[in-house]
Amino acid sequence: MSYINREIAVSxxxxxxxxxxxxxxxxxxxxxxxxxxxxxSYIIPNFVTAVLFDWRGFDTxxxxxxxxxxxLVTGMVFGRGLFNSEFLKEVYGNQKKLNIDxxxxxxxxxxxxxIPMSIILMILGVYVILGGHITPGGGFQGGSLIAASYIxxxxxxxxRNCPINFNHKFxxxxxxxxxxxxxxxxxxxxxxxGYYLLNIHSLFGMNVFxxxxxxxxxxxxxxxxxxxxxxxxxxxxxxxTLLSSERVIxxxxxx
Amino acid sequence: MILYYDINYDIILxxxxxxxxxxxxxxxxxxxxxxxASFITAGILAIVGLYGVFFVDNVLKKIIALSALGNGVxxxxxxxxxxxxxIVPIKMPSMEFxxxxxxxxxxxxxxxxxxxxxxxxxxLAIMLALxxxxxxxxxxxxxxxxxxxx
Amino acid sequence: xxxxxxxxxxxxxxxxxxxxVGAGLTGELTLYSFLVMSVLLLSRVFSDILFAxxxxxxxGIAISFMPMLFKxxxxxxxxxxxxxxxxxxxxxxxxxxxxxxx
Amino acid sequence: xxxxxxxxxxxVVYPLIMAIxxxxxxxxxxxxxxxxxxxLSLIILxxxxxxxxxxxxxxxxxxxxxxxxxxxxxxxxxxxxxTLMLIGSLVLITxxxxxxxxxxxxxxxxxxxxxVSAVVLADDLFNIYVFYEIxxxxxxxxxxxxxxxxxxxxxxxxxxxxxxxxxxLLLGIAxxxxxxxxxxxxxxxxxxxxxPATPTIYGGLLMLIIGLCYGSGLPPFHTVKADIYARAxxxxxxxxxxxxKAILVAIMLVILKxxxxxxxxxxxxxxxxxxxxxGMVFGVVMALLQSDYKKLLSYHAISQVGYVAxxxxxxxxxxxxxxxxxxxxxxxxxxxxxxGAHIVSQKKSSNLAKLGGLLPxxxxxxxxxxxxxxxxxxxxxxxxxxxxxxxxxxAMNVNMPELAIIMILVSVGTFVSMxxxxxxxxxxPCSEEQIKEYKTTKVSKYSIFSLAVLTILCILLxxxxxxxxxxxxxxxxxxxxxxxx
Numbered sequence: 001m002s003y004i005n006r007e008i009a010v011s012x013x014x015x016x017x018x019x020x021x022x023x024x025x026x027x028x029x030x031x032x033x034x035x036x037x038x039x040x041s042y043i044i045p046n047f048v049t050a051v052l053f054d055w056r057g058f059d060t061x062x063x064x065x066x067x068x069x070x071x072l073v074t075g076m077v078f079g080r081g082l083f084n085s086e087f088l089k090e091v092y093g094n095q096k097k098l099n100i101d102x103x104x105x106x107x108x109x110x111x112x113x114x115i116p117m118s119i120i121l122m123i124l125g126v127y128v129i130l131g132g133h134i135t136p137g138g139g140f141q142g143g144s145l146i147a148a149s150y151i152x153x154x155x156x157x158x159x160r161n162c163p164i165n166f167n168h169k170f171x172x173x174x175x176x177x178x179x180x181x182x183x184x185x186x187x188x189x190x191x192x193x194g195y196y197l198l199n200i201h202s203l204f205g206m207n208v209f210x211x212x213x214x215x216x217x218x219x220x221x222x223x224x225x226x227x228x229x230x231x232x233x234x235x236x237x238x239x240x241t242l243l244s245s246e247r248v249i250x251x252x253x254x255x
Numbered sequence: 256m257i258l259y260y261d262i263n264y265d266i267i268l269x270x271x272x273x274x275x276x277x278x279x280x281x282x283x284x285x286x287x288x289x290x291x292a293s294f295i296t297a298g299i300l301a302i303v304g305l306y307g308v309f310f311v312d313n314v315l316k317k318i319i320a321l322s323a324l325g326n327g328v329x330x331x332x333x334x335x336x337x338x339x340x341x342i343v344p345i346k347m348p349s350m351e352f353x354x355x356x357x358x359x360x361x362x363x364x365x366x367x368x369x370x371x372x373x374x375x376x377x378x379l380a381i382m383l384a385l386x387x388x389x390x391x392x393x394x395x396x397x398x399x400x401x402x403x404x405x
Numbered sequence: 406x407x408x409x410x411x412x413x414x415x416x417x418x419x420x421x422x423x424x425x426v427g428a429g430l431t432g433e434l435t436l437y438s439f440l441v442m443s444v445l446l447l448s449r450v451f452s453d454i455l456f457a458x459x460x461x462x463x464x465g466i467a468i469s470f471m472p473m474l475f476k477x478x479x480x481x482x483x484x485x486x487x488x489x490x491x492x493x494x495x496x497x498x499x500x501x502x503x504x505x506x507x
Numbered sequence: 508x509x510x511x512x513x514x515x516x517x518x519v520v521y522p523l524i525m526a527i528x529x530x531x532x533x534x535x536x537x538x539x540x541x542x543x544x545x546x547l548s549l550i551i552l553x554x555x556x557x558x559x560x561x562x563x564x565x566x567x568x569x570x571x572x573x574x575x576x577x578x579x580x581x582x583x584x585x586x587x588x589x590t591l592m593l594i595g596s597l598v599l600i601t602x603x604x605x606x607x608x609x610x611x612x613x614x615x616x617x618x619x620x621x622x623v624s625a626v627v628l629a630d631d632l633f634n635i636y637v638f639y640e641i642x643x644x645x646x647x648x649x650x651x652x653x654x655x656x657x658x659x660x661x662x663x664x665x666x667x668x669x670x671x672x673x674x675x676l677l678l679g680i681a682x683x684x685x686x687x688x689x690x691x692x693x694x695x696x697x698x699x700x701x702x703p704a705t706p707t708i709y710g711g712l713l714m715l716i717i718g719l720c721y722g723s724g725l726p727p728f729h730t731v732k733a734d735i736y737a738r739a740x741x742x743x744x745x746x747x748x749x750x751x752k753a754i755l756v757a758i759m760l761v762i763l764k765x766x767x768x769x770x771x772x773x774x775x776x777x778x779x780x781x782x783x784x785x786g787m788v789f790g791v792v793m794a795l796l797q798s799d800y801k802k803l804l805s806y807h808a809i810s811q812v813g814y815v816a817x818x819x820x821x822x823x824x825x826x827x828x829x830x831x832x833x834x835x836x837x838x839x840x841x842x843x844x845x846x847g848a849h850i851v852s853q854k855k856s857s858n859l860a861k862l863g864g865l866l867p868x869x870x871x872x873x874x875x876x877x878x879x880x881x882x883x884x885x886x887x888x889x890x891x892x893x894x895x896x897x898x899x900x901x902a903m904n905v906n907m908p909e910l911a912i913i914m915i916l917v918s919v920g921t922f923v924s925m926x927x928x929x930x931x932x933x934x935x936p937c938s939e940e941q942i943k944e945y946k947t948t949k950v951s952k953y954s955i956f957s958l959a960v961l962t963i964l965c966i967l968l969x970x971x972x973x974x975x976x977x978x979x980x981x982x983x984x985x986x987x988x989x990x991x992x
Contacts, residue, residue, distance in 0.1 A: 013497020024710025033688015
C-alpha cells in the first residue's frame with residue numbers, strides 16, 4: 001500500500017536524527033569550566049551535596065516542586081479536585097469489588113523476610129539523610145530508600161493488610177511541610193543578607209547547625225537535606241499508594 | 256486507519272544488548288577510552304529509547320522507552336564528569352586539599368543527574384497513572400486504540 | 406476546482422453551511438499562496454533558477470491535486486501515530502538542516 | 508552604605524509558597540476569599556525586584572565565571588511578567604465564579620505562573636529546564652482538571668511528547684555544558700563567540716530548537732498543543748496559551764542570546780523562520796476548518812505563536828521589539844477570546860452549529876468579544892494592529908517581503924474565521940425556545956469583569972503602544988543584530 005512511502009520517510013528521518021545524536025556524542029570534548037570552581041572551593045566534605053544545596057540550591061527547590069506537582073496531578077488523574085468526574089464515574093463507577101486492592105501479596109517466606117528488610121532499609125534511609133553532608137548520600141537518596149522500604153512492604157503484603165501503613169493525610173502533611181521548610185529557609189537568606197537560599201553559617205553568634213568540634217560548620221545544608229528527604233519519602237510513598245489502590249478513586253468520585 | 260506501525264518492530268530492541276556487548280569487547284580488547292565508550296553507550300541508549308517512543312505501539316512500552324531515553328541522557332551527563340584516575344568527590348579528613356581538588360571527578364554533572372532522576376520519576380508517575388485509567392477503560396494497552404483520533 | 410465539488414466535500418466533513426464553505430475556501434487559498442510565497446523566498450535565498458523551475462512544477466502538481474485542504478486536515482489529526490510520524494519527520498529534517506546544510 | 512533589599516526571588520517564591528498552602532487546604536470553605544486576595548496580590552509582584560543581575564545564594568563571579576544561578580531582570584522582562592501576572596489574576600478571578608473550584612486548581616495555576624516567570628527571568632540553562640518541566644506538568648494537570656475523557660487523552664499525548672522533548676532538551680543542555688563547561692547563558696555566549704564550532708554545539712542547538720517547539724507549540728508539536736487548549740476549560744485555556752507564549756519568548760531569546768551573530772547559526776536561523784511560518788499557516792488553515800469554537804480558538808493560538816516566533820526569529824532589534832510586543836498583545840486579546848468562549852459555553856455549548864442569536868441576549872459581551880476579534884485580526888485602533896504593523900515592517904527591513912505577504916494573508920484568514928465564528932454565535936437567526944433557554948442560564952459576573960478589563964487593555968495598548976515599546980527597546984537593542992537578506 002501507500003504506507004510504504006511513510007515507512008521509508010520515517011525510517012530515513014529517524015536514521016538522520018540518530019546519526020546526528022551519535023555524531024554529537026562522539027565528538028564531545030569536555031571543557032572543565034565552572035567545575036574547577038566547584039572542586040577547588042571547600043564548603044562541606046560531600047561536594048555533590050555542596051553543589052546540590054549551596055551552589056545550585058534553587059534547582060533543587062524546583063525539583064522538589066516538580067515532585068509535589070507530580071503527586072498533585074497524579075491525585076487529580078484519580079479524581080481529586082476535578083471540575084467534572086463523569087469519565088472516572090463511567091470507568092470506575094459500577095464495579096462490585098476492587099480487584100487491585102484484593103491482591104493478597106506473596107508467599108509467607110517473602111512476607112517473613114520483607115518486614116525486617118524494610119525496617120533496616122528505613123533506618124538506613126534515616127542515616128543517609130542525616131549524614132548527607134559528610135558521607136555519601138543526601139536527602140534524595142535517603143528519602144527514596146525509605147519510600148523503597150514502604151514499596152517493598154506493599155508489594156509483599158498487598159495494600160490492604162500491609163503492616164507498615166502510612167496515613168494518607170499524614171503523608172500529605174509531611175510533603176507540604178518539607179517543601180515549605182525548604183522555601184522558608186531560603187527566605188531567611190533574604191532576611192539576613194538579601195540573597196535567596198544563602199547558606200547561613202551562624203545566626204546571632206550561634207552556629208546554625210551545631211556540630212562537634214573537628215567537623216565543619218555545614219550551615220543550613222543539613223536542614224535542607226532533611227526537608228528534601230521528608231518530601232521525597234512522602235511524595236514517592238503517596239504516588240505508590242495512589243497507583244496501587246483503587247479505594248482512593250472510588251472515594252474521590254463518590255463525593 | 257494507519258497501518259505502518261503494525262509490523263513487529265520490537266525485534267530491533269534485541270540488537271541493543273548485542274551492541275553493548277560489542278562495546279564492552281572494544282574496551283577490553285582494543286583499550287577503548289572509557290569516557291568515549293560511555294558516551295557512545297549513552298547515545299545508543301537514547302536512540303533506542305527514541306526508537307521505542309516512535310515505533311512501538313504499546314503505551315507501557317512507550318513509557319519504558321521514555322525512561323530509557325532519560326537514562327541515556329543521564330548517562331551522558333554522568334560521563335561528562337569523568338576524569339581518568341579520578342576519585343569520589345567526597346573529601347575525607349585525612350586527604351590533602353590540593354591533591355583532592357585536582358583528582359576529584361566533577362561534582363556538577365552528578366548533581367544535575369540527581370535532579371533529573373526525580374524529574375523523570377515524576378513524569379513517569381503521571382503517565383503510569385493515566386495508563387492505568389485507560390487500561391481499565393479499554394482493556395488494552397495499544398496506543399493506536401487508546402489514543403486514536405477523536 | 407469547482408465550488409460545488411468543494412461544498413460536497415465540506416458537507417461530508419459535517420460543516421457545509423455557506424459561511425463555513427467560504428472559510429474553507431479561504432483556507433485552501435491561504436495554503437496555496439503560502440506554497441507560492443515559500444517557493445519564491447527559497448529560490449531567492451539560494452538564487453538558483455533550477456530551483457525556481459522545480460518549485461513551479463511542484464506548484465503545478467499541487468494544483469492538479471486540489472483541494473489539498475482535506476488531506477492537510479487528515480495529516481493534522483491527533484492520532485498519536487500520526488503525531489509521532491510528523492515529529493519524527495520534522496526532527497530528521499531539522500537535524501539534516503542544522504548539521505549538513507552549511 | 509544602606510542597600511535596598513532586592514526582593515526579586517519573591518516573584519517566583521511567593522506564588523510557590525501560596526501554591527503549597529492552597530494544595531494543603533484544598534477543600535476548605537475560605538478558598539474563594541483567599542484566591543481573591545491572592546489574585547490581587549499577584550499584580551504587585553513584578554514591581555518588587557530591582558533591575559540588574561541577581562545571584563542566588565550570593566554565588567556571583569568567581570575566577571571569571573558565574574558560579575551559581577543568576578537571574579537577569581530588566582524593564583522588558585518586567586512588563587512580560589506583569590502581563591503574565593495580570594492574566595493569572597484575571598483567570599483566578601474567573602475561576603472563583605466556577606461551581607466546583609478548589610485548592611488544587613488554584614495551586615496548579617500559581618505554580619505555573621511562578622515557573623513561567625522563573626523561565627523568563629533565569630540566566631541559567633539547567634534552571635530553565637527544571638522550570639520548563641514544571642510548566643509541562645502544570646499544563647497537563649490543568650487539562651486533566653476538566654475531567655472529560657478527551658481531556659485525559661490529550662493530557663496523555665501531551666505527557667508522552669513532553670517527556671520526550673524534555674529529555675532531548677536536557678541532552679542538548681548536556682552537550683552545551685560539555686562543550687563550554689558552564690551553564691550560565693552569558694558565560695556560555697562568551698565561550699561560543701570565542702571558540703570554533705564543534706558537532707557537539709550543533710547538537711545542543713538542535714535539541715534547544717526541539718525543546719522550543721514543544722514548549723511553544725510550533726510545528727511539529729502544534730496538534731498536541733492545540734488539543735490541550737481545546738480540551739481544557741476555556742478560561743483555563745487562556746492561561747495555558749499564556750504560559751506557552753511566555754516560554755516561547757524566553758527560550759527564543761535564550762537561543763538568540765547564545766548563538767546570535769555566529770556564522771554557523773545562519774542555517775538554524777533559517778530553520779527557525781521556516782518553523783514560525785509553518786506555525787502561522789498551519790494554525791490558521793486548521794482554524795478555518797473547525798466547527799467547534801474552542802478548537803478554532805486553539806488553532807488560532809498556534810497561528811499567533813507563529814507570528815511571535817517570526818518576529819523574534821528575524822532577530823533584528825525591530826523584530827525582537829515586534830515579537831515581544833505581539834506576545835504581550837497576544838496574552839491580552841487571546842485570553843479575552845478564551846474568556847468569551849467561556850461565557851458562550853456557559854450559555855449553551857461551544858459547538859458552533861448549536862449556537863446562534865446570542866446578540867440580543869448579551870450585547871455588551873458581544874461587543875467586547877468583537878473588540879478582541881478585531882484585535883486578533885489586526886484592525887486599527889486595537890493593539891493587534893500596532894504589533895502586526897511592526898512585524899511586517901521588521902520583515903520588510905530584512906528584505907523579506909514574502910514573509911510580510913504571508914503574514915498579511917494569514918491575517919486575512921484570521922479575520923475570515925473570526926467573523927465566521929461571530930456570525931454563527933451572535934448573528935445567526937435561532938428559534939424561540941433557544942432564546943428562552945438562553946435567558947434561563949446565568950453567566951457569572953466574574954468572567955464578564957475579567958473580559959472587560961482585557962478589552963480596555965486592548966484599546967489602551969492600541970492607542971498608546973509606546974507604553975510597552977519604550978520598555979522593550981533597550982533590551983531588544985542589546986540582543987538584536989542587524990542583517991539583510
